[in-house]
Amino acid sequence: MKNLLLASTSTLHKSDYxxxxxxxxRQHFKNCKTILFIPYARPNGITHEEYTQKTALAxxxxxxxxxxxxxxxNPTLAIKEADGIxxxxxxTFLLVQQLYHHKIMTVLKETLEKGxxxxxxxxxxxxxxxSMQTTNDMPIIYPPSFQTxxxxxxxxxxHYLDKDEQSSxxxxxxxxxxxxxxxxxxxxxxxxxxxxxxxxxxxEINLKGGLTAKLFRKNHSPIEITSETELSFIQ
Amino acid sequence: MKNLLLASTSTLHKSDYxxxxxxxxRQHFKNCKTILFIPYARPNGITHEEYTQKTALAxxxxxxxxxxxxxxxNPTLAIKEADGIxxxxxxTFLLVQQLYHHKIMTVLKETLEKGxxxxxxxxxxxxxxxSMQTTNDMPIIYPPSFQTxxxxxxxxxxHYLDKDEQSSxxxxxxxxxxxxxxxxxxxxxxxxxxxxxxxxxxxEINLKGGLTAKLFRKNHSPIEITSETELSFIQ
Numbered sequence: 427m428k429n430l431l432l433a434s435t436s437t438l439h440k441s442d443y444x445x446x447x448x449x450x451x452r453q454h455f456k457n458c459k460t461i462l463f464i465p466y467a468r469p470n471g472i473t474h475e476e477y478t479q480k481t482a483l484a485x486x487x488x489x490x491x492x493x494x495x496x497x498x499x500n501p502t503l504a505i506k507e508a509d510g511i512x513x514x515x516x517x518t519f520l521l522v523q524q525l526y527h528h529k530i531m532t533v534l535k536e537t538l539e540k541g542x543x544x545x546x547x548x549x550x551x552x553x554x555x556x557s558m559q560t561t562n563d564m565p566i567i568y569p570p571s572f573q574t575x576x577x578x579x580x581x582x583x584x585h586y587l588d589k590d591e592q593s594s595x596x597x598x599x600x601x602x603x604x605x606x607x608x609x610x611x612x613x614x615x616x617x618x619x620x621x622x623x624x625x626x627x628x629x630e631i632n633l634k635g636g637l638t639a640k641l642f643r644k645n646h647s648p649i650e651i652t653s654e655t656e657l658s659f660i661q
Numbered sequence: 662m663k664n665l666l667l668a669s670t671s672t673l674h675k676s677d678y679x680x681x682x683x684x685x686x687r688q689h690f691k692n693c694k695t696i697l698f699i700p701y702a703r704p705n706g707i708t709h710e711e712y713t714q715k716t717a718l719a720x721x722x723x724x725x726x727x728x729x730x731x732x733x734x735n736p737t738l739a740i741k742e743a744d745g746i747x748x749x750x751x752x753t754f755l756l757v758q759q760l761y762h763h764k765i766m767t768v769l770k771e772t773l774e775k776g777x778x779x780x781x782x783x784x785x786x787x788x789x790x791x792s793m794q795t796t797n798d799m800p801i802i803y804p805p806s807f808q809t810x811x812x813x814x815x816x817x818x819x820h821y822l823d824k825d826e827q828s829s830x831x832x833x834x835x836x837x838x839x840x841x842x843x844x845x846x847x848x849x850x851x852x853x854x855x856x857x858x859x860x861x862x863x864x865e866i867n868l869k870g871g872l873t874a875k876l877f878r879k880n881h882s883p884i885e886i887t888s889e890t891e892l893s894f895i896q
Contacts (some may be wrong), residue, residue: 439829470837471844517841519800546833562832565754565794566842568807572800585832594674596855597797597820606752607801609706620831629664 428577429454429543432554433623434584436515436547443486444547446621446651450634454543455510460491462508466524468574478516481514494527502533508542515548516526518561522553524571528601535575548584551618555581560615561605564601573582578624578631579613580660586617608644614660616651617643624657632659663812664689666779668858669819671750671782679719680783685869689778689830695726697743699894701759702751702784716749726821727741731743731762737768743777750819752781753796757788758804770810784818786853790816795842795850797835813866814848815895821852821875836883843879849895850877850884859892866892 431447431454438446455461465477472480475598485492496505505511511534512591513521525531538544546554553560553574560581591600598606605617617640618624625632632654633639639651641660651657666689667683673681692698700712707715713729719728727747733739740746746769748756760766771816773779779790786830787796788809795816825835839850841883852861852875867889874886876895886892 437831438700440832467843468844469833471841471865484698505747517838520845528728540775560799562799564838564842565796565800565807565837567794567845572803585830587830589834595820595822596674598704603799604803606703606706606755609703609798610802612753 427541427628427629428539429541430538430554430577430624430626431545431623432551432578432582432618433545433547434551434582434586435620436616438621442484443480447545447623448488450623450625451485451490451545454545455488455490458490458509458543459512460636461512462495462504463492463549464495464511464513464521466495466516467514467521468659469514469516477516481512501528503529505530505537507532510536510543510545511538511546513553515549515550517566518549518552518558518563519565519567519569521549522558522572522574522614523567525553526570531575533578539574540575543645551582551584551624554578555612556613557581558606559611578626580611581615583615583617586619588640601642604642608642612644613631616657616660617642617648618639620655629658629659631639633657662776662864663774663861665773665777665789665812666858667760667778667786667817667853667861668780668820669786669817669853670855673703673856674862676720678715679797682780682858683723683851686725687856688719689780690725693709693725693744693778696720696745697729697739698727698729699746699756699785700729700731702749702753702756704749704751712749712751718746728860728875734766738806740765740768740772741813743772743776745780746773748785749784750785752801753784753787753793753800754800755794756784756805757807758802759807760788761805766810770812770890773812783820786817786819787818787858789813791848792816792839792846794846795839801828810827813861816848816850818850818852821854823875836877836882839877843877851875851892851895852883857888864893868892
């Protein structure tokens, strides 16, 4: 049975990397001595090594080792044999392009469906949705497809922000962008604010973190969902 | 010789659609009785008809007729024979997908290189760059390529905004996104603020509108460029 934490962001303002999730992560990865880290999204363009090192430092605080997938000769095997897996944030186009390039999209899906504990943050949470089409990232590289893992029956919009009614900026709001998405796609989108995460465990999908999330469905007005709501009704 | 206006936005805050550009447009399209409108980017998901009607109302104020490309049986011929062309904003992925779908990317490029006056706003300006990879839009539809018209030797980032240093939001700033772009692509990116446009005329590229623009080049610190600067040095 799936066992996933999908967080909107890795880092809260004025807090260290992954700090706000440390209690959750201790519990989530309690049976893991070492977790496999997928650094492909390369935030700010940092290298796989730098990103893995940064992540290892954060996990050292809860006595878990981290090994980057780029360190393995066979990434498919690395995924199959991992005690736990974490995909970090960065650029979703790059992450998806790399997952296809290394031919591990399918094995990652199958492995996570069998129950290997998984953490995604930002781009690493986006890929758990049906497609990467509600990412906020720039298309810096052309992936062979926008389809992603489909571990949840909807898409996520991470780092979700309501429109700033005071702003004079005329660029599209997140809500407008998602409305445009629904002109061409039928599945729901959950706007997940920074500080929120989904816990997918025991066949349930629960909204965690104390904040509301916003649910967008085609031809419906968006609705605000409170924390601790079970979300299996979203189809 | 190319004759293009590439605007960051169609609309300024508390101003009507295209209003701030009306003096420019009167001059730019002075030899045009009717201009061809490309409504494919469908902002907010509005239809081609609605978008064309809205645009026709704005151009009526300067006594220019507007006809939508969707009204023509042969879009290639419509482009070749147009007195002037305007591509409006909306979703860049959709716009590019449609230009490829209707097989008019090449004819549009060739026609504009010969001198047909062109206006682009937002997504309609993005496509004048080398690629659409510095768009801010969501990938709501999968285009066959990210390559665009290449009418200027760099890319644009429209609706450009500097990072809000007061913000506690942890999503990537525009500058971070462009830095990530430069990990995989070599050509420069010009961040064009709302209220700015490029005038490409008589072999020159001039920054207009009174605001600064920000130039991002791979492995260089970004530089601020003042209005009325000639930009042919950007390669």
